Amino acid sequence: MLLLLSLACAQTSIDDGASFGPFTQVKTSFTSAFVATSESGAVLVDAGFQDNGKAVAAFLETQGLTLDDVSDVLITHGHTDHVAGIPAYPNATVWAHENEVELILEEGPEGVSVDETLVDGQIIEAQGFAFEAILVPGHTSGNLVFLSEGVLITGDTAFLYKDGTIGPPSERYSLDPAQTQAELLVLRDRLEPRKDELTAVGFAHTGGLTGDLSAFWEMTEREN
Numbered sequence: 233m234l235l236l237l238s239l240a241c242a243q244t245s246i247d248d249g250a251s252f253g254p255f256t257q258v259k260t261s262f263t264s265a266f267v268a269t270s271e272s273g274a275v276l277v278d279a280g281f282q283d284n285g286k287a288v289a290a291f292l293e294t295q296g297l298t299l300d301d302v303s304d305v306l307i308t309h310g311h312t313d314h315v316a317g318i319p320a321y322p323n324a325t326v327w328a329h330e331n332e333v334e335l336i337l338e339e340g341p342e343g344v345s346v347d348e349t350l351v352d353g354q355i356i357e358a359q360g361f362a363f364e365a366i367l368v369p370g371h372t373s374g375n376l377v378f379l380s381e382g383v384l385i386t387g388d389t390a391f392l393y394k395d396g397t398i399g400p401p402s403e404r405y406s407l408d409p410a411q412t413q414a415e416l417l418v419l420r421d422r423l424e425p426r427k428d429e430l431t432a433v434g435f436a437h438t439g440g441l442t443g444d445l446s447a448f449w450e451m452t453e454r455e456n
């Protein structure tokens with residue numbers, strides 16, 4: 233019984249280098265940045281935990297790019313492990329939800345700033361990719377997920393667990409755990425009419441889903 237319980241709660245591991253449409257999940261310590269590249273540069277969802285951008289630099293090198301070529305960093309939320317890497321991208325425009333700026337300044341590295349703020353439903357373009365910002369409050373107040381090229385990048389809004397279910401992070405990590413759970417189901421319902429559009433779902437701290445997204449669509453309330 234105890235073993236079953238711990239299995240149900242255990243999260244899957246980050247699948248370093250996995251592809252989600254044009255995005256690659258790059259493991260930076262215990263979290264991830266999702267990186268898409270074009271011929272002229274790169275765009276990131278989340279900055280990663282490494283203040284020198286080491287893992288992202290290694291990936292960019294395989295694409296003939298460097299950290300200087302990162303033009304945009306879209307931040308899901310202001311927890312340290314998602315924003316510590318911001319200074320590693322000196323030429324990047326940093327985007328975040330307007331309600332998240334304060335937390336980024338608080339948890340981010342010395343001198344960090346947010347260049348552009350986002351609101352729910354806003355669509356921006358970076359490196360030829362369109363990104364739709366969707367507000368999913370609860371984990372933090374200005375917590376965003378991004379939908380781009382059919383890929384939903386959730387940050388910490390959701391985890392993929394070893395029992396095959398998707399659910400919110402452990403309660404101790406969220407500002408408002410009940411809201412985090414409720415808003416995750418709201419997100420699923422909001423995207424349901426666009427089911428055909430979605431091809432993959434990526435999570436910052438775990439492996440993701442490609443192809444078969446039934447675990448996302450069939451998501452129910454989950455004990456964490």
Ligand SMILES: [Zn+2]
Pocket residue numbers: 309311371388405
């Ligand atoms: Zn977080």
